[in-house]
Amino acid sequence: MSFLHDYVYYIGAFGLVAIGLLIILVKRNLIKLIIGLSILDTGVNMFLISVGYIRRGTAPIFSRPGLEPDGMVDPVPQALVLTAIVIGVAILALALALAVRFYKTYGTLDLRKAKELRW
């Protein structure tokens, strides 16, 4: 089980990514799609965090003077994830706003009903 042990975070992260992708691929309801996007984002963020993780590491904060830097995890992915989360939120917010408008315009959230623009 050492493989699972070594890679469980990756598997989890990409499991989320896969779920998100599948939802986007299969579902027709715009809200569900947005949920899928959100799950996808979460998975990606989790993957980023896992990349920077160090086994038994601590947060890279010198909250007390004299704390040794050895056991600290990589701060870069955390910074990236912070940014990525905000971007994810931004997309999510816009997507929800569009969903609202979509529903008002088409009276449904089924994307198959919205095929006026094609070909």
Added chain:
Amino acid sequence: MRILWFVLSPLMALAVGLFFLGLSRRFMARIQWRVGPPLYQPLIDILRQFTQKSVSHGPLFDLGVVLSLASSFIVVLFMPLGGTAPLSSSGGLLAVLYLMLLGPLGIALSGGEAANPNVSIGISRKLILAVGYEVPFLMIVLALMTYYGTISIGEIVAAQRESASAIASFPLVFSGIAYLLILPAMLGVRPFEVVGAAQEISSGPAAEYGGPYLALATIQHGLTMFIGISLFVNLLWGGASNPVVFFLKMLVVFAFGFWVNAAFPRLRVEQAVRYLWRWPTLIAFVGLILVATIGR
């Protein structure tokens, strides 16, 4: 000498042409078990017509018929009639080919101004028929010019003088046969008289002609016959050293060409074209291919 021929050859053509006209009427009559008019009948007709009053439809009506006749005379000037041609260095056979079509064209223009539907129909038929016989005719002429390597009629005659006449030499014999087959069509005699069908479209292009007009048109017709036959004599039968022999040769050709086809009934214009594009064309084509591949 050349100046003399300038005067002589048109006169000869005029005489012989009218003679052929008379001959053809007589010929026809004999075939149909009639006696027929005397040989000089066309001359009498023409003289009479000159004195008759007629109608005109405008300047082009007059000019066209004049142009037609004049151009026929000019063609004659290109023909060596048992001597040298007066216009021997002015474009040769190619010019003749072109000038030959001015005759019908003049009549056509003249008739066009008359605005008579029968005329238009006649002209249309004439032009179509011309396309019909021009295909084999051009092949024949081209075979000759290619074979002898010149476009001058005089030189073709001279070259035949040196060896055998064209109709007797191997590849050109096909051209000769083809020529004989299309000769009636070129001359506008039976069975290719649909252009000027008297009963059907009131003589077609000549429908509006009377008096001097008809006279000129008749002369033009005679000249056409003369040109068609003299071309054969010159190009395929080695010409002649003097006008008398030339005339005799023409007579033979005339008789032969007339005889071959006179027994057929009149053809509709499509039938005529179809005929012309079948056998004569095929034979002429064979001749042309042989000339092009075998050569001299």
Added chain:
Amino acid sequence: MSLGLLLIVAFGGSLLTYLLGKVSARTRDAFAVLISLALVVMVASLYGKAFRVPFYGGFLGMPLVLRIDGLSWLFAIAASVLGCLSVVFSLGYMKGKERTSFYYSMLLLVIAAMLGVVLSGDLLSLFIFWEIMSWSTFLLISYNGGPALAAGMKYFVMSFVGSLAMLAGVLTLHGSFGTLEFTGVAAGMSSASPGYVLAILVLFGVAFGTKNAIWPFHAWLPPAHSEAPSPFSAVLSGILIKMGVYGFLLLMFVIVGLRTFLSLGVGRIEFHTVLSIIGAITILLPTFIAIFQNDAKRLLAWSTVAQAGYIILGISFGTSLSVAGGMFHFLNHAVFKALLFMVVGAVEYRTNGVRDLDSLGGLIKRMPVTFIVAVIGVCGLIGVPLTNGFVSKWLIYKTLILERSPFLAFAALFGTWGTILYSYKFLHNIFLGQLPQRYEDMERAPFTMLLPMTILSVVVVLFGVLPGIPLAVIDTIGVSFGFESLHVTPWGIASDTGALNTVNMLVAALVGLVVVWCVFRSGARSVSVGQADSYAAGAAVPRDKYQYSVRFYAPLRRMMAPYLKDFVDSFYMRLAGWVRGLGDGLRRIYTGYVGDYVMYILVFLAVLIFVQIAWSPW
């Protein structure tokens, strides 16, 4: 006289004409005429000069050069003179039409671009002017709207295909030799491999052939010529398509070189023979299609294709006589075809746009001068002796016969007989026969139309009687290509194998005419009567019912129609249909459902990864 100034005047004149049109129509008209006249004068003053001037330092590293020599002068003078006449003709023709400023400025632009093409000293500037010429032509062809749109489209697409082929050729040459100036390229070509030269010839041949409308690239021409405004049809047919001829001449004899050109081929098939055969096909097929046209301009358009065949046949046959004949025929065709299009233009102008041969007739009574020039033009077209067309065709026939190519000669000669058929139909159905009632009160063509037509018809006869004038110019060009000199006399050609002497013919014709006329006048006088009097014997004939011109060659048509379909054109149309169908099918992949789009993205990603894992190309 500098070439740059010439082009500046030409292009600037076009622009200024448009701007002036916003101020005053009369000023604009005068200015347009003035500019076109100035061009004629400027080009004429360049006669006999030969020099080159660089005019643009480096367009993407390729310097642009202008040059003039005999060949380009010949084409330049033809273009400027025809252009000028066409502008003058337009003064009357375009009166009262809309967007005239646009029309004039485009017409001048086309002329300017043509001058640019022939004065270019390198292939890139040739291409640039070529393209300017193409698009301005497109705009003019489309000018009339309606069916002209399809015509313009066809023109543009075909011409664009051609010019792109040319672009490829130009750039290939640049890649090989690093220069595009004619002399440099010619020097490089002399040592190039035959396959390379052949490829270049084919690439350029598509461009020039399309412009010159040789079979199978002719499909654009009939609709374009017939739908364009008539004065422009005159330019189009007279000179613009001849830019293809110019290109061919330039390519074959200046760039590739005579010797190389004649020896080029695949196996035993010689390139120039193939081109000659294409020329022959281009003569035959369109001629017989023209016979059955009922639209006057379309008839002339098909005739243009056929005559272009003569030119190509002449120049690709590659003897001194044939090339001279081809060049001369280009000049002649420019003159008489422009004349004939102007005739149709004049008729159209007076009949409010009618050019249907079945509904015209008898106009000789109303437009006698137009008729006379039309007859002269038609004679030139047929090649009646003593008109210019005779001489050029005579040269071509003669060389074909003497060089033992009777089949090509047959095509050429037989084409002439077809020409007679359609030319007569053209004359008859417009001018002869019965005058329809509605044209009873028609006026003559205005002076601005008669003037250019008269000038052109004089040229037709002049070049027919004294062919030595243009032939002398053409002969020097031929000599510069490396041909032996023709023995040009003022009245024709001196030669052992059949000389040409037009003065003899002129004398004979005059004498003959005078004599016959005298004989004719010596007969009884005739009375002038109308049609009704003789044909219907005075009865009241319903007008417009006794006119035999509809379906003029019906019997022949019944025979030939099945063989005369324009297969090439229908192939192109079908091709266009296929392309549209393909596009229509392809765009169905954009289904409108976003799930599918997501699928595409993932499929693309998966394929990329799969390929890498499976074959690891990277």
Added chain:
Amino acid sequence: MRATVGLILLAVIGVGVGISLLAIPFGAPKTEIGDYYIENAREDTGATNVVTSVVVGYRAFDTLGEVTVLFVAALGLGAVLATAGGKRGRSGVEPASLILSAGNIFLFPLILLFGAYIFTHGHLTPGGGFQGGAVIASAFLLVYLSSPGKRINESGASLTESVSGLVFVAIGLLGLTHGTHYFLANFLPKGALNTLFSAGIIPVIYCAIGLKVGSELAGVVDNLMEETE
């Protein structure tokens, strides 16, 4: 069908990603850059929270972009919803329960305070401008839930948004003109470690971000609330 194809595609992509992940061992020692940051962040930026020093120091430009993204989203959301046909008043909405409205009165200032604490102490403790801003926005969400008729002062929110964003940019530009002449350079004195007034521009920026994010998110919530009727 679609799901099957999707699964196959995902499998292929998964294999690819899996192979690549084998090259990134999980939980392995840090990268050079990470090490460098942990070692030098305190000297370079004066912040004890290394993540903060990365976010607002080393990669402050990213953060500027990130703030912009949020700004864009808020604007875009406003634009998308605004075209629906103007704002409508909220009527006929059931008032919230007493517990909620009473709790709100207590909690609202507390939450605001907490948010402010989080972003002002971003360089010292976990947290920062975004987190603090989110907390502040939650306070406004609570207001909406408790008293549906209430609206935030929209112009005030947008003013805060713009001004705080401008402060961020201005600080960056000041860095260009002062100190080391780099954009977003930390030109203020770094102060002593582990004190509130330390780390130069970081707390200033984080305050700006906190206000900005707070007002933006509040605006987002506001806009969406309006639309839900």
Added chain:
Amino acid sequence: MVSPVLLLAVPLGLALCVPLVGRVSRRAAGFVPVIASLFNLVVSIRLLPTVLEEPIVANLGGFPPPFGITLFAGPVGMLLSALIALAGLVVSLYALSYIKTGPTVRYHTLYMLLLVGATGVVLTGDVFNLFVFFEILCISSYALVAYVGDRAGIEASVKYLIQGALGSALLLIGIGLLYGLFGTLNMADIAARIDSVDSVPVFVAMALIVVGLGVEAAIFPLNAWLPDAHSSAPSSISAILSGIAIQVGLYAVVRMVFTVFGASSVLLFFVFLGLLTLLIGELCAFAQNNIKRMLAYSSIGQMGLIMFALAIATTGSVTGGLFQMVSHTLSKALLFLAVGYMVYRSGSLEISSLEGMGRRMPLTSFAFTIGVFSLVGLPPFIGFPSKLLIVRSALAEQGVLLQVLIGLVLLATVIEGAYFFRVIQTVYFKKEEGQEARQDAPPMALLSMFVFVAFIVVIGVYPNLITDVLESGASELLERANYIGSVLG
């Protein structure tokens, strides 16, 4: 001191000012983008000569690479930023009269942020920073596409957002992989280490990044959003999306593939992909009856052409590709601007509704015609030298393959010419029954169109004006070592 960072900071600051200005006067808000773009244009052009000699590397925050974020202002970056500024300036002028209704202040702000995003993408030297600016670009595009708020706009925006968000997620995974593999985010740093890792992981990262960026770059199977979005957005936005956004996307792809990955062995694949994109774009456009959709498909085709040229990867072809970018920006933006008012006046997007526009809106139609001529590549307009360069460089390569491919490219150009000229005919030569009065676009819009026209003609006649920049841009893209060297020192 003029630093490239000003190109980002000043417009960003001004963008934040727009809402403040908008409080004072809604009309004045529209002028802020004009000022910002003008500023950017001036700065870009001022920096160009410097950059041609040596690229400027700006370390933000004073941290040396790879620890801080760097901006890399090379010839390509400066060229594109100047181009963005130019297009942005002109389109913002146009928008002054075109954008009248709706939340105009938000429009102008978003528009400016879009430009900032685009500029950021072309200037940044950091992978993650690229992602951030890319998102600014994308998200503002999503919002702007839906700006009008009609059915089409909403639908297009939703679809665009879903695909774009998916793309960004994939891009982020790719960036994560890169960080995991190389432990750095600086492009030059990654580029320097690229050979230290197995090919498969690097390829997977590249595939993810290419797909993620490719969604915006309109590479063939990823471009389904484009026709919808470009045809439904307000025309000023269509102009920017077509003229700037997708090119920036393509730039990002090229920068990653060329500089970061140095993937010369997969370029042939991109050649084919470009050709496929070109053909599909042109064919689809050929079958269109909707004018803006046609223009959108034509953009796809043009992107294909640019990609084709860039992927050939010789100095000449990359120069040609960059030139084509410039020419496409100018021409296509012009077309969208012109069509914007034509469609506004006719009230329909159908091509047939443009009948008689030549009479109703002569100047607009004229500008449209110039745009078409240029895009089709006719002299003397800018599209001609750019296409000339591409064809020339492709033909200069040995090998039959490229010659066949260039034949297909030319074929696609023919198709392009066909559908565009059909529109020209409709505009000018189709007769119209009821003559409506002449009513041209407002002066400001005409001014903006004619700025483009002027550039199109001037550069078309004197291409040498910009070839220096393009050539050094090409060498910047092709010489990885120089890039790495100038960033890492």
